[in-house]
Amino acid sequence: MTRIELATEVGADIDRILAHLVEYNVENPPARIQEIIQAISVLEYNPLIGRTVNSNNRELVIGRRSHGHVALYRYLAEIDTVFVLALRSQKEAGYI
Template identity: 45%
Template sequence: MPQVIITEGAAVGLARCRRFLTAKAPEAAVRAGQAIERQLLLLENTPDMGRPLPEMPELRELLIAFGDSGYVALYRHEQAEDVVYVLAFRHQKEAGY
């Protein structure tokens, strides 16, 4: 079972999304955090569940539904190391990483 590691870049994206939602709806921010944690933990059992990026197939995107949209986590599964690196994180309505 791979270990899931949140990189510094992903942590910055998570914190940005958390601050934005907390300022608008603190209760929703708590629920969003729980949904995000549940989905990221699924990568321990099914590390290749995300959709591969067409231009970079070694990277995958995990869609995390929340409300009427959700979040996207960019990650890479290193089978030899038995690790999933979460590289970036953003809201679905944000452009790019």
């Protein structure tokens, strides 16, 4: 099973997403954050599932539309580890 490591900056990304959900009165913001974290866990078994962004990074699309987010990550096969580098809403990432 592939190990997943979150960059320190991802904590700030999660805080920003949570604040946005609270600001717009989204129902049960902590559950929405949990859904995002659970979706990232798919990388434990499928680290190459995300689309290639450049030669080193990949993007995992999580959810869709107003529930959509994108996790930017890098997989290092040599140590069987995924490093999640950033987390953005799909709107921030320019998908919607």
